[in-house]
Amino acid sequence: MSAVTWHEARRYAREVGRPLGPVQRPLPEAVGSALAVPLVALSPLPAYDSAAMDGYAVAGPGPWQLVGRVLAGDPGTPAALSPGHAVEIGTGAMVPNGADAVLPYERAGRTGRTVSGGIAPGRHVRRRGEDCPVGREVLPAGTVVNPIVLGLAASLGHDTLTVHRRPRVGMVVTGSELRTAGLPLPGQVRDAIGPMLPGLVRAAGAELAWGSRIADDASALVAALLRCDADVLVVCGATSAGAADHLRRALDTLAAEVPVRGVACRPGHPQLFAALPHGRYVVGLPGNPYAALVAALTLLSPLLGRLSGRTEPATQTATLAGPVTPHDRDTRLVPVARVGSAALPVGHDRPGSLWGAAGADALAVVPPGWNGDEVELLSLPAAETALPLPAIVPWRPTVASAPTRPTAQAGDIPRVSAAP
Numbered sequence: 001m002s003a004v005t006w007h008e009a010r011r012y013a014r015e016v017g018r019p020l021g022p023v024q025r026p027l028p029e030a031v032g033s034a035l036a037v038p039l040v041a042l043s044p045l046p047a048y049d050s051a052a053m054d055g056y057a058v059a060g061p062g063p064w065q066l067v068g069r070v071l072a073g074d075p076g077t078p079a080a081l082s083p084g085h086a087v088e089i090g091t092g093a094m095v096p097n098g099a100d101a102v103l104p105y106e107r108a109g110r111t112g113r114t115v116s117g118g119i120a121p122g123r124h125v126r127r128r129g130e131d132c133p134v135g136r137e138v139l140p141a142g143t144v145v146n147p148i149v150l151g152l153a154a155s156l157g158h159d160t161l162t163v164h165r166r167p168r169v170g171m172v173v174t175g176s177e178l179r180t181a182g183l184p185l186p187g188q189v190r191d192a193i194g195p196m197l198p199g200l201v202r203a204a205g206a207e208l209a210w211g212s213r214i215a216d217d218a219s220a221l222v223a224a225l226l227r228c229d230a231d232v233l234v235v236c237g238a239t240s241a242g243a244a245d246h247l248r249r250a251l252d253t254l255a256a257e258v259p260v261r262g263v264a265c266r267p268g269h270p271q272l273f274a275a276l277p278h279g280r281y282v283v284g285l286p287g288n289p290y291a292a293l294v295a296a297l298t299l300l301s302p303l304l305g306r307l308s309g310r311t312e313p314a315t316q317t318a319t320l321a322g323p324v325t326p327h328d329r330d331t332r333l334v335p336v337a338r339v340g341s342a343a344l345p346v347g348h349d350r351p352g353s354l355w356g357a358a359g360a361d362a363l364a365v366v367p368p369g370w371n372g373d374e375v376e377l378l379s380l381p382a383a384e385t386a387l388p389l390p391a392i393v394p395w396r397p398t399v400a401s402a403p404t405r406p407t408a409q410a411g412d413i414p415r416v417s418a419a420p
């Protein structure tokens, strides 16, 4: 296996694709997508001269004669205020032309219709456009739309946003030994990658559009690769060299280009990256669950980040606050918890176990022969990315055609001869 370095693999995955075409989305549907054009203020902020405090809008030197009241949402424009006059005003209400300042109730004296007090000109008046003038670019293209961006876009007058289309990902989980529920019988293994992958995909800016489980069956894998119409197809397991590992052979059968056949990292070295003749990308994740996580962060996330038009995140670094043994040739990926500016290895990071990574904030990238310098950190996704979103994550398991073993129970993955 000719493995590329971990950094080469990641750079390749980040640079091979192009952001998907711009689409217009209503605000709520744009969350998680990246802006395809800069966000520009359609309306000034504030949109009109408005009161920042509840009190009295006053014109000229005091005391002032109270001539009316203006509240937020009142129809029309309030009448202009003459020197020596005041109106009672609510926070957010339009400040009448001619008013110099808003005198808060707390600083005002009032006797009948006479208001007194001292206030500097301009105080507590938010002038139209002072937070953001109309036409100003406030966020660059590539910004990920989060709930705060939605709020900002709404306050600047947007109903829709122009964002990059989110990549559609298909997932094929392979393994005759896998089952999806209950305690595994001897020789069986609970599928750990199927539950993990949708959230990883979403955290990288994409959506899981299609999912299937197949047994270790070469023709089923070829059929799945042929039939999936997603932008990116992720195959879990079957990446290695064993008699039941069919991915490399399936890709050769389909005349796929395989620019990354293994990555010099631990765990996760059998991961691969391919392009099918019709242009779709295939990422192969090793079957060991922690190795699959490492591979997802190495090849899949950068690819999806690029296709979804997200700006590349800045590199984060930290000092490792615990002992780590580097590999002599390969990059090690080590789960860590952040403690201030340091990162503490949490252990439990054998290739088959997600225990360490599940309690970690990030994976530390420990280069071969590491000498104790600061290391790069890859953030792990927040829990919210795993919230179920049934509208965009249809899960269509392959229908059983024949059980693999006589003891098969509900939750087993049956051997099938064709992808869905």
Ligand SMILES: Nc1nc2c(c(=O)[nH]1)N[C@H]1C(S)=C(S)[C@@H](COP(=O)(O)OP(=O)(O)OC[C@H]3O[C@@H](n4cnc5c(N)ncnc54)[C@H](O)[C@@H]3O)O[C@H]1N2
Residues within 6 Å of the ligand: 173, 174, 175, 177, 178, 189, 190, 191, 192, 193, 194, 236, 237, 238, 239, 240, 241, 242, 245, 267, 268, 269, 270, 285, 286, 287, 288, 289, 291, 351
């Ligand atoms: N001769 C060699 N053998 C192996 C090599 C190698 O270089 N030469 N690499 C090893 C490494 S490293 C890994 S990682 C695995 C990768 O194997 P595959 O991607 O082919 O995956 P499988 O063989 O199907 O499974 C490996 C392991 O993971 C378990 N598994 C698979 N899928 C899941 C899942 N969805 N959830 C939980 N666990 C899963 C499976 O039961 C196996 O225990 O190859 C090594 N061998």
Ligand code: MOO
Residues within 6 Å of the ligand: 265, 266, 267, 268, 269, 270, 286, 288, 290, 291, 351, 352
């Ligand atoms: O990719 Mo494997 O053991 O390095 O899990």
